[in-house]
Amino acid sequence: MTASQFKSAPEPTLRRLPRYLHLLFRLREGGLEDVSSTLIARELKLDPTQVRKDIEYTDIVGRPKTGYPIEDLIIAIEAFLNWNNTEDAFIAGVGNLGSAMLGYQRFKKYGLNFVAAFDTDKQKIGTQIDTIPVLSIEKLPDLANRMKIKFGVLTVPPQYAQFVAEIMVEGGIKAIWNFAPCQLKLPDDVIVENAQLTQSLAVISRKLHEKKILGSD
Amino acid sequence: MTASQFKSAPEPTLRRLPRYLHLLFRLREGGLEDVSSTLIARELKLDPTQVRKDIEYTDIVGRPKTGYPIEDLIIAIEAFLNWNNTEDAFIAGVGNLGSAMLGYQRFKKYGLNFVAAFDTDKQKIGTQIDTIPVLSIEKLPDLANRMKIKFGVLTVPPQYAQFVAEIMVEGGIKAIWNFAPCQLKLPDDVIVENAQLTQSLAVISRKLHEKKILGSD
DNA sequence: TTTGTATTGCGAATTTTTTCTCGATTTTAT
């Protein structure tokens, strides 16, 4: 365990790493062995230096003239994000979005393995969604503790989000991926990442609005 | 149409505005009339000055000692994001995520109104999802042109994303909200916002990983 | 009326992130 693993990357960097990864998968499929920061930058419309700086965080060294070995770079990024070790996770809220999340087997590639889903709807409890059992939310804390689950995904309606989040914390969950559009109030040692679609929508809404305003001149 | 409407806000600001909005809704329900940057900052764990700077972009003026009228602030933020005028939109890809998006009537509150969905699956074509008809993707360009649709949501599998995005552009769509984990190559005048879940997942994955590393010392 | 308090809004300072510059290095071609 090297010291560099303790070095925290800035959030913009963390957000770019998955984009590199997707590109690298595609390039690898294409039979490429090495990749340069120049190529990545051109494909992703970024600055080559920025790509190099980002990659530095993952502790891989490139070679002049050839760049980085794609295979090694993939492994390094995955290791940096801990996506090589799958993390068992609970998900609370089996509505539209929750079901969609469960349906994505893709998440397993990103280090996330759903082991159980929770809901309050008696119609859903006892069923399975893509082999994942749906259980009563009352069982969450005890089960989380016993299974040592540290990762929770929150896809419940906003009015229940705080309540369910507290249940997760009670079960010893340390990281909550929150899809509800609200601010959770939890102990400081709980990591909360808000993955709100409305944030992303705001960016594109405003850009389109600006374009319309400018375009009408 | 004031000059300030042309002033573009930085992306971090755009991402925070919806969070303010959600909080404001909650405060309004609670019967509050005014809100200070201090209060918003405390609730959302931000810096009060940052909140004020963000709000400045929406062209509303607060009053010393009392802050901002909640109602006015809501209207100002919504206007800034153009969420007071609903934008008609097409969505391509009626899989898990696409269906989930269609199921969210909530989006109408955020200025987004789905008028038609598109897919290649003959089983799905001709059906309706939450009153939205699912049509063959071939019909997209012509229909988009005739209905003057400017906003497209892309929830198709990554291998089809580029192809379908080009079809959208052919139909005159100017803003694409892309959920596929890939980089679209489109004309420069097309706005693309990548709303990839993996980006958000990367942030929380790394934070949890760091916590584990540090915690084990 | 006066005093105390909480707030906005603006410019300055700081911090963070991105971009630029360039020497050192490795491969390829001559």
Added chain:
DNA sequence: ATAAAATCGAGAAAAAATTCGCAATACAAA
């Protein structure tokens, strides 16, 4: 073997975003 081309990596510079400091202002209480 030598020259040419392409890249990395590191430090400096620039740009962007955040935070600080404070005067001006509005309200409430004395």
